[in-house]
Amino acid sequence: MERYESWVDRQVREAQEQGKFDDLPGAGKPIPGVGGPHDPDWWVKGLMEREQISPPLPPAMALRKEVAELPQTLADVRDERVVRDLVEGLNQRILDLRRRPVAGRPVFVATVDVEAAVTDWRRGR
Incomplete structure (x- = not known):
């Protein structure tokens, strides 16, 4: 067979x-x-x-990380208008997050002072 x-x-x-x-x-x-x-x-x-992939963060924690890394992000930017746009965009995402319903423990993320960020950016150049 x-x-x-x-x-x-x-x-x-x-x-x-x-x-x-x-x-x-x-x-x-x-x-x-x-x-x-x-x-x-x-x-x-x-x-x-x-x-070497980092695990995804909850939105509030990701925004906190983005705020903490803002000086490094802005270090390579050459135009002040771009710096302002980046910081204002970050602030808008923070405000949008605050308007959403919270699942779990709420995490507050403070907005960034645009003028202070621009001043720090100028000082670092």
Whole structure:
């Protein structure tokens, strides 16, 4: 009796016969995380670690981070009008966030004084 071999099985068998699976990276080594507790998000965490992706922040925390990093953001800007537009845009996003309903614990984000930001920008140039 002849055995049925699917197309996929044939491809795997031929690759094995040609030695394409020999000396693969990690051959003979334990698979990472197999012995640990089950984590359904293992692949996402692995991707974030490999690609050095920061986890997404809640909107209020992202805006706080943006406010804290504002001096570095403005450091490379050459035009005062662009500086003002960036700070005003940030303030608008902060005000828009305040108008939305809050899910969870509220986090207050203060608006940025445009004139103070421009003065600091000028001083840093």
